[in-house]
Amino acid sequence: MPLSTPVKPAGALRTIGERPLIDLIRQRFPSPPALLPVGIGDDAAVAVPPKGALEVLTTDALVEGVHFDLAFCSFADIGHKALAVNVSDIAAMGGSPRLALLSLVLPNRLMIEEVTALLDGFGGMAAEAGIALAGGNLTTTPGPLVVDVTVVGAVGPRKMLTRAGARPGDAVYVTGTLGAAATGLAWLRSAGAGPADVPDEEDLAAAVARYRRPAPRSRAGALLGRLRAASACMDLSDGLGDAARQIAAASGVGITIDAGRLPILAGVRRWNLERGVDPVRLAAGGGDDYELLFTVPSRRRGRFRTAVQQARGLPMTLIGEVTASRDVLLLRDGAEEELPAGFSHF
Amino acid sequence: MPLSTPVKPAGALRTIGERPLIDLIRQRFPSPPALLPVGIGDDAAVAVPPKGALEVLTTDALVEGVHFDLAFCSFADIGHKALAVNVSDIAAMGGSPRLALLSLVLPNRLMIEEVTALLDGFGGMAAEAGIALAGGNLTTTPGPLVVDVTVVGAVGPRKMLTRAGARPGDAVYVTGTLGAAATGLAWLRSAGAGPADVPDEEDLAAAVARYRRPAPRSRAGALLGRLRAASACMDLSDGLGDAARQIAAASGVGITIDAGRLPILAGVRRWNLERGVDPVRLAAGGGDDYELLFTVPSRRRGRFRTAVQQARGLPMTLIGEVTASRDVLLLRDGAEEELPAGFSHF
Numbered sequence: 001m002p003l004s005t006p007v008k009p010a011g012a013l014r015t016i017g018e019r020p021l022i023d024l025i026r027q028r029f030p031s032p033p034a035l036l037p038v039g040i041g042d043d044a045a046v047a048v049p050p051k052g053a054l055e056v057l058t059t060d061a062l063v064e065g066v067h068f069d070l071a072f073c074s075f076a077d078i079g080h081k082a083l084a085v086n087v088s089d090i091a092a093m094g095g096s097p098r099l100a101l102l103s104l105v106l107p108n109r110l111m112i113e114e115v116t117a118l119l120d121g122f123g124g125m126a127a128e129a130g131i132a133l134a135g136g137n138l139t140t141t142p143g144p145l146v147v148d149v150t151v152v153g154a155v156g157p158r159k160m161l162t163r164a165g166a167r168p169g170d171a172v173y174v175t176g177t178l179g180a181a182a183t184g185l186a187w188l189r190s191a192g193a194g195p196a197d198v199p200d201e202e203d204l205a206a207a208v209a210r211y212r213r214p215a216p217r218s219r220a221g222a223l224l225g226r227l228r229a230a231s232a233c234m235d236l237s238d239g240l241g242d243a244a245r246q247i248a249a250a251s252g253v254g255i256t257i258d259a260g261r262l263p264i265l266a267g268v269r270r271w272n273l274e275r276g277v278d279p280v281r282l283a284a285g286g287g288d289d290y291e292l293l294f295t296v297p298s299r300r301r302g303r304f305r306t307a308v309q310q311a312r313g314l315p316m317t318l319i320g321e322v323t324a325s326r327d328v329l330l331l332r333d334g335a336e337e338e339l340p341a342g343f344s345h346f
Numbered sequence: 347m348p349l350s351t352p353v354k355p356a357g358a359l360r361t362i363g364e365r366p367l368i369d370l371i372r373q374r375f376p377s378p379p380a381l382l383p384v385g386i387g388d389d390a391a392v393a394v395p396p397k398g399a400l401e402v403l404t405t406d407a408l409v410e411g412v413h414f415d416l417a418f419c420s421f422a423d424i425g426h427k428a429l430a431v432n433v434s435d436i437a438a439m440g441g442s443p444r445l446a447l448l449s450l451v452l453p454n455r456l457m458i459e460e461v462t463a464l465l466d467g468f469g470g471m472a473a474e475a476g477i478a479l480a481g482g483n484l485t486t487t488p489g490p491l492v493v494d495v496t497v498v499g500a501v502g503p504r505k506m507l508t509r510a511g512a513r514p515g516d517a518v519y520v521t522g523t524l525g526a527a528a529t530g531l532a533w534l535r536s537a538g539a540g541p542a543d544v545p546d547e548e549d550l551a552a553a554v555a556r557y558r559r560p561a562p563r564s565r566a567g568a569l570l571g572r573l574r575a576a577s578a579c580m581d582l583s584d585g586l587g588d589a590a591r592q593i594a595a596a597s598g599v600g601i602t603i604d605a606g607r608l609p610i611l612a613g614v615r616r617w618n619l620e621r622g623v624d625p626v627r628l629a630a631g632g633g634d635d636y637e638l639l640f641t642v643p644s645r646r647r648g649r650f651r652t653a654v655q656q657a658r659g660l661p662m663t664l665i666g667e668v669t670a671s672r673d674v675l676l677l678r679d680g681a682e683e684e685l686p687a688g689f690s691h692f
Contacts, residue, residue, distance in 0.1 A: 048400060048401075057445075058391070160392050235389055
């Protein structure tokens with residue numbers, strides 16, 4: 001298909017026009033013909049469905065002033081994160097992502113360089129996760145920037161991980177570390193930091209990076225699904241407290257989390273204690289970590305060990321167990337309390 | 347999966363909470379298990395892909411103050427339209443819709459009754475088009491209401507209709523009538539009408555209905571694809587002028603439209619003439635009609651006649667022809683002029 005004239009190197013969106021912006025996106029995201037016989041630029045995309053697999057579909061929107069603050073994040077961070085949160089949802093089902101649709105709701109004040117930076121961040125995450133951009137939508141808005149992404153992936157029949165399979169006695173695991181993103185955001189706020197500022201301390205820098213550019217556990221989720229190592233799985237978009245409750249409710253079980261086992265970076269723990277914040281409560285209640293919470297039946301321990309070996313060093317930490325009680329509890333210094341709730345969207 | 351407590355019958359969203367709203371949506375849109383082994387309420391949906399077909403994917407967002415005005419539309423209208431515009435895109439590819447994802451970006455001021463009305467409108471269109479709701483996303487916003495929908499459909503291999511297949515000599519057709527939605531909006535504005543007001547005159551009432559609740563040409567598009575009756579196809583979301591240019595550019599051809607053949611409702615023509623608006627320019631430039639513009643090679647006339655017979659009375663009107671020139675022209679009273687442009691999003 002013929003491309004229009006190249007986009008001018010600078011200017012606000014209203015001076016650019018819609019077609020040149022679509023052409024810019026099409027140039028940056030060429031369609032692999034074996035997957036996408038029709039890609040960006042027609043009424044809809046046409047894709048070859050996965051062979052011998054089911055499809056996994058998810059959509060998630062980031063809204064300026066709700067999910068990100070342009071004071072702390074670059075446009076590339078926002079593009080990365082908008083795709084990453086969807087990749088995380090596919091991973092939580094045990095699937096592998098294949099393609100994405102990108103719906104941009106753009107304030108007219110945006111500059112073309114800001115949109116291209118957003119596309120760069122999105123493209124970096126797409127390349128990392130092996131995702132082709134199939135299509136999308138562009139519109140202006142009198143309100144905040146909204147980046148709404150749909151990701152479609154594949155999962156083998158009987159390999160999918162839902163929230164509903166946990167059974168009493170299953171072990172509860174989490175990938176990576178907890179409370180990093182919430183700590184990163186707290187540091188950015190307390191430091192009055194700009195989009196490019198990074199703390200000196202290594203663990204705090206990791207926390208800020210986690211907030212700005214979450215690393216979805218794509219490989220771990222696909223491994224847990226393919227190996228059938230987990231009985232239930234969910235990602236920690238809204239915090240451990242929320243995820244544990246969702247798995248417990250969907251599975252009709254209880255969950256007890258051991259506070260002493262929660263994986264928290266030493267520098268994150270220290271910085272929170274210094275500012276008078278309980279790191280355990282933060283780890284349980286803080287959102288945006290995009291780790292995976294999952295349950296492992298004892299008879300699947302062998303499969304789980306294989307998953308750990310193939311996870312390329314990603315820690316998977318035992319943090320609790322599934323109970324028959326329906327209560328979601330935090331065990332701390334020998335006493336049980338209610339597990340702090342996670343983030344609520346309303 | 348256990349459902350939470352029922353949603354309270356009234357109240358603003360912030361008093362309802364996210365989970366009860368998800369449960370409400372899940373109750374209204376049960377997942378057909380043969381299509382959706384996992385539906386609403388997990389990290390992602392799991393769907394059975396179409397057998398022996400390709401997938402068609404599209405996403406389109408409606409933004410308050412850009413694509414709709416709450417002064418003129420009900421929430422049910424908005425829900426209907428948000429899905430209809432996506433169904434129209436699938437039809438324009440010759441496909442049939444199967445499932446949808448609904449991403450709602452909701453101002454906190456909304457009342458739960460308004461959201462349920464939106465869901466009713468969406469659900470009516472979904473039932474009409476045979477679409478299952480697979481999942482979605484809910485978030486608040488400090489800005490305008492955004493309803494972002496993704497639809498996934500199926501199309502037989504070699505049955506898809508792109509914008510790129512038109513050849514010189516092909517006949518140009520359009521479904522239904524033109525300029526109705528733009529006229530409906532103009533009437534609403536001129537009358538200072540409310541969301542429930544309807545004009546007395548029959549054609550104007552049809553025009554207002556077209557603006558509020560566009561009827562995507564789902565059956566016609568699928569027929570044109572299945573019968574391989576068309577060489578190129580596009581929907582008229584942004585007007586005839588835009589669509590003709592897109593098909594011409596993608597196909598590397600020109601298009602000449604005959605002004606005298608444009609299908610315009612008599613009452614629409616009369617009302618526009620009375621207010622000093624050229625109905626032909628309005629029909630060419632007005633957006634939101636969601637008719638299909640398509641091209642038919644002479645050797646496929648027999649297939650096209652079959653499509654017309656099976657289209658249940660939907661008019662398909664010959665309005666022009668494809669030329670070798672690359673120009674997109676309007677032939678009027680024996681003279682050629684440039685075809686008026688359609689709606690631009692920026």
